[in-house]
Amino acid sequence: MGIRRDNTSASSNWLVERAVSRPIALCMITSAIVVFGVVSLMRLPIELLPEIDRPTITVRTELQGAAPEEVEERVARRLEKALSVVSGLRRISSLSRIGTCDVILEFSWGQDLSEAIQDIREKLEQANLPDRAESPSILRYDPRLDPVLLFGLHGPADMGRLRVIAEEEVERRLETIPGVAAVRVRGGLEEEILVEVSEEKVRNRGLSIELISRRLAEENFDQASGLLEDGDVDYILRVRNEVVDSEEILSIPLIREGQSVVRLGDVAEVRRSFQEDRVITRIDGRPAVFVEVLKEGDANIISVSKSVRERVFGTPEEQKRFELWQAKRAGKSVPRENNWGIQFGESGGGGVRRPDHVASWLPPGTTIDLLSDQADFISGSIRDLRQTALLGGLLAMLVLYLFLGKLSTTLVVAIAIPCSVVVTFVPLYISDTTLNIMSLGGLALGIGLLVDSSIVVLESIFRKQKELGDPFRGAVEGAAEVAGAVTASTLTTVAVFFPIVFVEGLAGQVFGDMAVAVVGSLLAALMVSLTLVPMLAARAPGLQEDHLIETIEKIPPPAKSKKSMKINLFSLMGPILWIHNRTELLLLGIGSFVMSFLQLILLIALKITFALAKRSRHLAGGPLSLAARIIGRTETIYLRMITASLNHRAVVLLVAGAAILVAGLLIPRLGSELIPRVARGEIEVQITLPVGTPLQVTDERVKRLEQAIGQLPGVHRVVSRIGRDPADVEASSQGEHTARIQLVLSVDGVDAASAENSLVEQIIPFGDDLPDALLKVQRPRLFSLRAPLEIEIRGPDDSELERIERETADRLSAIGLVTEVQTTTAPGSPEYHFRPDRERLARLGISTREISDALQSKNVGSVATRLRRQQRQIDVRVRLREQDRSSIGKILATGVAVGPSGRSIPLEELLEGWTIEEGPSEILRIGRQRAKVVSAQLAGFDLGRVAEVIEADLNSSIDLPDDVVVEVVGQKKEMERSLRSLIGALALAVFLVYVVMASQFESLLQPLVILLSIPLSVVGVVPMLWITRTPISVMTSIGMIVLAGIVVNNAIVLLDQVNRLRSDGMKMNEALIEGGRKRLRPILMTTLTTVLALIPVTGVLSRLPGAGHLSMLVGSGEGSEIRAPLALTVIGGLMASTLLTLLVVPVFASLVDIKARPQEQTQ
Template structure:
């Protein structure tokens, strides 16, 4: 028994299966995680190695180069880049998309084990980049007052954040970690007076040793006495600062020397690595990171609930306030809500089109049921394939919502034609089976175009996997609905008389009569009465709805009849002049393709998230307080301007790395900072940008970069790579190239990675003189590190907190070059020796960092594009680079987003050709012909021409989003041609001649073709309008599909019939006509 026959004969079975699918679909929906984007497995690894005290040149030679040489043979490695800066090496490994990153990580770890590094260099660590490792929620913990907080207040604030707030937040389900930035961290500092310590011959090492020895609790064993066992413990940990000050160090001149005799002990704070401010006021930034598989929206709600509970329980001190400054779930919820609303609106518009064409309520409802049932069934498959609900998967549902009724329309339209002279069951079965092959082929062609996406390299393949799976699942579900549920519901149409006939009352007498009669009435007549009442109410409502919409239907009928007559006349004239018609259509398409070079080109559209940032970088050597002052000046630009302040919702600044979990190579050091600006909904960002740019330009020595939070990890739009060996020549070429870009108004935010680095005081030892005093370079270097930078000798216990005890020289002994030269390097010896007696101290300035790309030294010049598209910007940069007179040993090339774009476009072009080939395979199998699928495929270039015209008129960029739309379009536009050609072949097999079959098939299939086209177009229309969050990603695809489908359908109604007539004249012999 075929599927269609089973559906007609076993309606209850089909109904129960449908209910089961709906039930499990709703259960699956509740368990599918909600995220902003699919899980993007970026094929990158970073090897980070710390080399304390190492200059960029030393880090390059001793760390970066050996690691590069060992990792260069890792399988699948496409690019290797290293960044060597003071004290740290980052080696970035970029693999081919699709690489198994788990295996790549194991391979890299094996290679790292073979790298031989100097003993004083720390072990390399391997980092995996993951865009999900951005905080999902940011809080600012500050004070309720407008007064600047004191040092004590900032220390208390940081302590509360670490000891109380952080622990409360880390216990929230779905929160993986909590990072803090800003405020002041407690530290006990022992500041040694160099002169007094030298006069008493007390070395710094002795002080650290005595601190460790005195600050200790130990177990002394057990004692049994008086029938009891006692544990002996020596409790000697420091309880207050006086305990530290009173430590005995040694004896001099028969007098005990205590720590307070040569040092000052004070409760201070650690050197700051970040300063956070909200609206100009210092605060502690609290960043919350979610677990890898956690639902972002649910985690955000849990955080908000926890904060409300803390406030209600008064666990947050009254003089503190906790403000949310960033919530990723807001954008996610808004973007997903927009996609959901677009899908609902598209479905409603599709139902309107169906009703206008069918003009009957019940058939409209039957067809419209395909939308919710197919979508809910799709949730089962999404859950099974571990696809999250994100912008792309929900976008796939919104894209498919108009196509889900296509199969049902074709089936129901054919059933209605058979019902004119057949019973409902026979019409449902025969009508469905007649078009089953055609709709299966059309569905398979649409599904087949998504298979080539597995061959797409770059982010496009990763990004659109979820969308491809969603559309495929939904279309497969709609096909099953069209082949089972639609004929089952259509076969239920019975005559009123037959429906109301009831079986006669069974004969009975006596007590059996009185027993059976009530049961018969309850079980036989009551359901019939209820059903009759429901049908009556339904018919009344349907009649009222039809009565209300009757004027609209009459107007639509008049318009459609005019269009139908016009099409029939135009078709007859076109068939008589088929060659001329084809020529006109092809020339029109060629004119559209001529617009292609004028389309702007981009990798991905920019997404407006209502937020932007300004990254600033000061001159090397700048303190974190200087960076904080610059950021504060930028914040004042907003605060002091009422117009800007009204447009800005909030702003906050971070000087230093702060709580960034995965700080990028350029986001480190005291000279780096960021101003984050969150705009009010609908506010124009341009005036704020202009005001901040003008202010930055007036601050000397500050480089700035304007940008928006990135959903994807891409290089800057314009990156010029200059390769060579000589660092001085590289820096000269980079500065020269940057000047060329800066003189061109197309480019802005120009940055050069090779600048003067941190000012250094280089100490060169005289080995001969060191040996005279019995000293070594290692001993003196360690002594200098302790006196200048300090060493943590022990920890002070306060409740369950541990506070570092730092030992270093007092500030007056380490403030200048002269102080460094006068450092005593042999404390405790009979004759004091200053550093200048055995070493030269020379001020030097080295490079800020040394970048190597594919094991060649490289200078990078980066820029943003002020106006125009990426393609035009790259062309202009290439022209400027060609005009720049670079040194002979320096080579330059354009990199950046252009490389990613070219790679993605090339693979997408291949995917498009492969999709067209797969469509041909499906159609050739369906028609058992090599010829008919070929002229059906002519609708694909027609659709491409329409897409280009639509993109040109709408001013939409040509991006990978548009390319995906074109690939999907290749599977959609052939569906109408398949239905048309399939009907032509059926009529010819019935004996009609070529021209009559073409004309009659075109007339019969005009209505379903227009219905399917309009339902798809109107289903996509809410996406194409491009309103709401994330519209920049959704709209280009919808525009390309709508324009291509409209253009292709209108021309296909003439092009395919004319082409069929011309080609069929030579290819098919009239054997079917004779047989008929």
């Protein structure tokens, strides 16, 4: 049952021999692939996140002025009925608020949302919505479409003027930048023209507001009326009657009275104003307008950020020119030649041209600030990964140098690493994978793994060269000997990534990019180890001082003839020769001189290099000698241990089994979470006041909180949004009673996570100063959109749901494992309920709908038309004067036009009465029935443990009716789905590993022995996660899948050697001992290099004391939270599995008595 070596060995020998014998061809092929890799890298889009196709679609419908109950009855229920049959739908819910209904459709992961949207459009046509309901909008949230840059514009101008500046100066200039998809302006005041109607004058003339709105729309008209062919010319017929200013509005005729015409100016006043505030925006307490920049889907976020920044603030040269331009404009003297090397004239503008960037065209005193830029975090993550990869590679090289003791041999692997990494970018580009925090994390993990193949091959070559004394023959035979084992070990690691296609939920979305990066780097490393490494290793012995110096000195020096002396002389007389057009002689002279100079420089460089190498070898003699003694001592100890283990097999297996059992029992104590939180130095404070609180009241309350928070240490900037921008499609739960304060922290030289935690603890007590408000402090999450813990309560009886909701919230607060407990039942909105007099309305021919429309037009008014002003559209709003609508009594006293005569009847005469009631602020429905939700944040405990405790407590403490369902959802449900899917993927990965090994070894028994390494790795994973307080998450689960393909490599290399020794006639125990001795060194080298390369990935080095001063070397740890659990899992599992594999696997192999295959015994 030894491995078959005929076909495999022949193909491996052929590949290695061709690589070693044709170095120039191999170098050219390698160079070409590396060039392709560099080109691919330059073209790869850069994103913050992978392409997460979150299977959620929102259908939003506006029903202007409708109460939540009316929205539920007339919109939500009808949409739910029509959309519940959409193909692939997993969950449907709706939220009915004042004038708005959101129906949220959740699909299974992997669902084609384009087809789902088409299906939704078809079903919406069947929904019987009210006539006054606007057409439903289909919204699809994609976190990659969040603004990549956020600017703040502030200054002495009023908010209306700032809005105009933002739209006409900033937005217009930024939209033309390549890669920018859209620019959105938030905040400020939008201009509008108010037509304020006098109720008394309208009533006296028998007019109505509806008539005025209609006449405005009719008179502001611009429409094409077809084509007219006149001779050889086609003319477009166009009727244009556009209103251009307020004077024209006043002159619009309304009706005719006798011989005179009643014009709009006779019954109304027209003035320029601003729309009522719906959102207030501030930066550090100063009123401001925000400008959001969105990028195109395939654009490079770093390039877009750089281009936008330069367009806004200018290049350094443009900034200097702007300073000079300002100085000239202020009448200050500017020297013709200044320190910046820019020359200007003296008179007038003197050639001082105004720069074209946005900041240079802003009015005096107006400033634009960059508030946030996603590219900063991405650039930091890329920079950190580059530094950790470099440090990991250096640590791996140090291990190799200590084990091999030869610098030339170590440099072979040092060359293989960058080649493998650069080649990896080719499959990333081909598979449309972006550079994001997950694919970059895969590259960082790959760097820790890709040296394994090269180390095993190089160690075998190193040993063969010593045995044979021939570097070329040793390179070929050494590489060919382990080619099969290296290929098998690489394929087992690659195989574990194939089950990704079966992983559901968020894990499957984020794991894909990492899998492509790791698989690409490993396959590249395999080819490099079987081609480039043997070729370089065959020539490594020639990289000695004497050999190289002799080779360089063999280059013939320039001839000492008179002609050559003339050429060298002429080469120093370039200008003179140029004047005399001696171009040919000039080129010959320069070439000869340069070649002589390069030869001299190369000889000097080699002398210096080898002098330093000798010095370093002298200095490293002590460490190398110590390392050699340690390695020798380790081999001696290992031989004793493996001999003892083979003599006490039962004890070894019992200890190993007990260790696995204990580790398995400790897994539930580790806790669990969905995705680790990434500290980005940002905190968001959400304030919710009672529904119905006016915007100005909310603003005054928030101002005081802003001032208090802004004085806290570590707060760099305070960015506030009070209210809700109507254009903000994601903020459906916000209104005039809500506010968001975004805090940007100063984290230079400080751990971002610690800074965030400290600030959160200081902010939470501020909620006591807002007794009737809910204050929620949260940190941005990368992947999940839901609270960590949500408890859904569904049932038909609203009062019963509210009771259970209150009891649930009380139990959560009493348990003490969560904070910020919130319920969906909020104080209702105050409402005026009017009861129309149906009989009188019927006699007068008036509908209830007309009464409702009259109330709306008299109170808030309506937009009758829009005026065009340059590139902007300005609303013309018609409504009553302030004094005619200042109270409900005055509004009800206004008249409604009745009948053909147009006589006016007061509204109050058409009503039976009215009362003040409190209606629900929102109505939530889940699964087509009313629901309540209690949400909470975790108080430092893991999600899995908290959910388990809460479920048990609620089941025992709350009495539930038969028709009420209580379910714990939120991130907990997504976590369960993802982890369950990952466990299945792990099982499938183990099966694929077995398939690969069985095919390679042509045995069904040997792979079972090797698979023992996987459970042995758990012995190291659990203590590592326990010590570092890392809970089980999607990332640790992915780490276990990766481990399944890595830890078997050591056992494959070990048993491959044992099989070779058995085929040569050695007895089983002797083969196990000798195989372990021969493979101890490469196994230790691969393990140590992988572990040391992964240590920087965990970010632990950046948190050591004094690491801030070494950030250029150890990295800043930016984004390491997302990578650390995976790296820690691999490190712990690999260390334990390696130690136990060297002892337990031989014991288990001896028990099943692995024998050589019959065909090899007969050879």
